[in-house]
Amino acid sequence: MRIFFIFSLLLSLLLPAQAAVMLIYHHVADDTPRVSSVTADELRQHLQYLKDNNFQVIGLDILVDQLKNDKPIADNAVVLTFDDSFENNYTTAHPILMEFGYPYTIFISPGSIDNRVGPVLNWDQVRKMADDGVLVANHAMNHEHMTRLESGESEAEWLTRMEQNILEAERRIKQETGQNHQWLAYPYGEFNNQLEALVKRLGFIGIGQQSGAIGPATLLTRIPRYPAAGQYSELTNLAQKLRTLAFNITDYLAADQQISANPPTLRLQLEVADFLPGQLRCYAGTETLEPKWLDENTFEVTASKPVNRGRSRYNCTAPSLSKKGYFYWYSQPWLN
Numbered sequence: 198m199r200i201f202f203i204f205s206l207l208l209s210l211l212l213p214a215q216a217a218v219m220l221i222y223h224h225v226a227d228d229t230p231r232v233s234s235v236t237a238d239e240l241r242q243h244l245q246y247l248k249d250n251n252f253q254v255i256g257l258d259i260l261v262d263q264l265k266n267d268k269p270i271a272d273n274a275v276v277l278t279f280d281d282s283f284e285n286n287y288t289t290a291h292p293i294l295m296e297f298g299y300p301y302t303i304f305i306s307p308g309s310i311d312n313r314v315g316p317v318l319n320w321d322q323v324r325k326m327a328d329d330g331v332l333v334a335n336h337a338m339n340h341e342h343m344t345r346l347e348s349g350e351s352e353a354e355w356l357t358r359m360e361q362n363i364l365e366a367e368r369r370i371k372q373e374t375g376q377n378h379q380w381l382a383y384p385y386g387e388f389n390n391q392l393e394a395l396v397k398r399l400g401f402i403g404i405g406q407q408s409g410a411i412g413p414a415t416l417l418t419r420i421p422r423y424p425a426a427g428q429y430s431e432l433t434n435l436a437q438k439l440r441t442l443a444f445n446i447t448d449y450l451a452a453d454q455q456i457s458a459n460p461p462t463l464r465l466q467l468e469v470a471d472f473l474p475g476q477l478r479c480y481a482g483t484e485t486l487e488p489k490w491l492d493e494n495t496f497e498v499t500a501s502k503p504v505n506r507g508r509s510r511y512n513c514t515a516p517s518l519s520k521k522g523y524f525y526w527y528s529q530p531w532l533n
């Protein structure tokens with residue numbers, strides 16, 4: 198066992214782990230809710246930091262191609278995304294991103310645009326952004342809570358409704374822009390095992406709002422993104438998140454976002470060649486959770502008290518052996 202561990206460690210040192218990071222923005226304004234906003238100056242600071250520190254800003258299309266086809270992931274790659282169809286993405290963010298020449302993706306809800314729900318983009322603006330090279334993708338038809346069943350609705354009826362929702366939103370995007378990427382960013386970051394299975398069956402990529410880096414083993418139905426707004430917009434905070442790696446998870450044994458017991462138990466099987474198991478730490482809010490190792494590659498953690506109603510998460514981290522200053526990071530979202 199000791200010889201195997203030393204061999205794995207040497208291998209990890211020879212082959213440094215590679216990962217990409219995806220950032221999520223919503224509003225770019227100074228008069229919108231702070232929790233989901235960055236100002237124009239903050240966005241510019243973020244982009245300048247990426248440029249000054251030689252991060253590779255790539256399109257989501259490139260990252261998805263790398264993940265789907267087992268291609269090497271561009272090291273220190275960053276993908277930029279914007280959710281919720283807000284008009285300030287066009288009036289404020291778009292000129293700044295074009296100035297830097299950085300590709301990015303907007304996840305839009307066609308029903309919200311069709312019905313003018315809130316301060317959202319119009320289709321002329323969406324088409325202009327698409328003409329400028331912006332990738333336009335699916336954020337469900339009306340930005341609904343996709344895991345919620347309607348009153349009296351069976352699970353089979355709910356799944357049929359979600360399938361129609363996803364496909365209709367994709368149809369409208371293709372109709373208006375010609376783009377048809379089949380990427381779904383779950384509204385509010387909410388999903389469950391059944392929705393993930395549906396997304397996979399439809400041939401879509403599923404993208405969440407839980408934090409974490411992206412690596413070759415990342416599940417294509419729950420790709421993570423780091424928030425970059427509100428308290429997370431500070432450069433010191435963002436700089437740390439940009440230097441994270443994805444755990445090589447081989448089995449999500451107990452990781453359904455929609456909990457069946459409270460407090461929930463997270464159980465994962467993963468490769469441990471590039472970090473010391475004794476240095477893995479998980480957190481539920483301010484509580485530090487000591488992992489219980491069930492075997493050499495499997496651990497579980499459970500908080501000491503129930504998680505709050507709504508959305509919450511456990512975060513797990515461990516320092517990398519092969520990349521000094523980098524941490525592995527996994528965030529498990531819970532939906533109660």
